[in-house]
Amino acid sequence: MAKHYTLGLDVGASATKAVLLDGDVDVARSLRKSGANFAAAAQACREEVVETVGISVDEIGRTVSTGYGRRSVDFADNTVTEITCHARGCYASFPHAITIVDIGGQDNKVIVIEDSGDRKNFKMNRKCAAGTGAFLEEIANSLDTPLSSLNELAAQATGDVELGSFCTVFAKTELLKLIAAGTPLPEIVKAAFRSVGRRILEMDPLQGDVVMTGGVVAHNPIVVELAAEALGRVIQVPDHPQHTGALGAAIIATEK
Amino acid sequence: MAEAKKTEIKKIAAAKTMRKLMADHFYELDRAAKDGHPKVAWCTSVGPAELLRAMGFVVYFPENHGAMLGATRMANETIPAANAIGYSPEICSYLTSDVGAFLQGRTPLTDAYEGIESIPKPDVLVYNTNQCRDVQDWMAWFGNHWSKPVIGIECYRNVGDVTEVHVDGIAGQIEALVPTLEKVSGEKFDIDRLRDAVRLSRQCSDLWKKVLETAATKPAPLTFFDSTIHMAPAVVMRGTQLAIDYYNELLPELKQRITDGVAAVEGEQLRLFWEGMPIWGRLRDLATLFLELKACVVASTYANSWIFTTLDPGDPFRSMARAYTELFIVRSDPAKETYLQEMIEKFSVDGIIFHDSKTCPNNTNCRHGMPQRLQERLGAASITIAGDLNDLRCYSDEQAKTQIEAFVEQLTGRAKQHA
The missing domain is CATH 3.30.420.40 (ATPase, nucleotide binding domain)
Structure with missing residues (x-):
């Protein structure tokens, strides 16, 4: 056979x-x-x-x-x-020098690939949930909102608020303040997504062509939009970012 | 079965001698503390041990005890006790594990050496802040507890070239310790005894350097993980004949390994450098992981920290001052990078592992852009592992393992392409 x-x-x-x-x-x-x-x-x-x-x-x-x-x-x-594996999978779709940002459930990775496909270097997030899928899960729990609806909610935001804290626990405390102030839910959720993007930009200068992958990106395309806005450049996404x-x-x- | 042997850590025969030496060391300290004679001096790791020996003290090194707390993982249980009395989880976990152990009335010495019930009570505590400010706080806590004098040296930091100004300053501080030490020991300072201690310390250092340099051979006969164990006599017995005798036994064994082509890591394919503190509670796990990956950690800034090539019995105070100031930990980033470049070349290093030790900022060198500068300037590949010397709450086994494996995959792929 x-x-x-x-x-x-x-x-x-x-x-x-x-x-x-x-x-x-x-x-x-x-x-x-x-x-x-x-x-x-x-x-x-x-x-x-x-x-x-x-x-x-x-x-x-x-x-x-x-x-x-x-x-x-x-x-x-x-x-x-x-x-x-992420490097190989991404290079198959974008066969040139790229900087890959993978946002996973528990960790984030930045992987720099050379034109040849060789890996130049990589970084993982510190031992901290900030900027990962786990952070969004915590936020969804706090807001008593299904994780799957976060992207749609954020897209409805008409204004901007900020979550300034680095730490997930502190960010949740900030949420309480925003809720108490009567901030609309979509704006709070968008702030959480912007926070994810900021944690990524703190990991690496993200030079050259940037590609984002991972489950968070697959289910929440707004993360790419907000990260691109903060980076000031287009960020590409493969057809099946979670795979x-x-x-x-x-x-x-x-x-x- | 053959497969299993490949991942067994190869035993060094001299270790048996070392175990006896360490037992004798701790029993001597225990006896002195119980009898009240000779006097016991506590000393930080690169404190003025030569002067203390010259004045008749037996010398105890709390950092060595801290490493034991880490290696036995007793630290996991003792650190919270120090946190609870206001010593933050963010400060040196040697300090917190040691103070916590004392508060709990515990020591790994009790398990290792029958009859030893506690750490030896000091008559004087002597620090050098070349390691960090935390050692001063550490000595202060115990000094306060027993109402014993705490004296020491405040070092320079971020030193580029070591100048006569630096040497004058530190030498003056070392000399200024003498009156207190004379009072505590009851002995008059004798320059010839100091010259003798400095001579012995230099001989120990020269031999330790030779031991570490055997790993420049391909394949390396010892690993960083071996050196963290076999450095013990250089740490706690420098300035004595015992340490010299030990390295005179260890060095020929390693040379014989070179002659016989015996590799510490069977099938060595990659040679790595460890920058920063060991992760004491995971030494065996990491040593085994690197064996499985056929990657040998051939050198480290940590084990090299007990090499003092400028010690000179002809000029004891000033040469001690110079040796303590030439230490990697107190140097500027440009000086450290020059040193690392020399190490990369000397040991044919393929990549560097930076240990970002949560509670040890002074012995962590990846927080001010050094890995990026070394990659830019030398093309030196590196990874940064988040961890800690003693506090395993700051370390993720799985994340570290994944990073190390991915680094080896990256370097092996590159090596194959260049082959």
């Missing part, structure tokens, strides 16, 4: 993503909450992409796992860090 499919699995802190490649063509993707059982989430994602394409698991030649839960995938042939790491893992799986 020809095994020309490769699978990339990105077991992230919040979500598990899969990309199935047939040669170099992306033929299926899946997405699940990682939950408390990384292995089960990875298994379910694999089953989903296999069913989508109508093949059997045996037809997958190689699987590479990445993300915080990468070592929990016992059927993976290899594990590679999400930093390398960039899984795509990179699947590409790496084709190489051996």
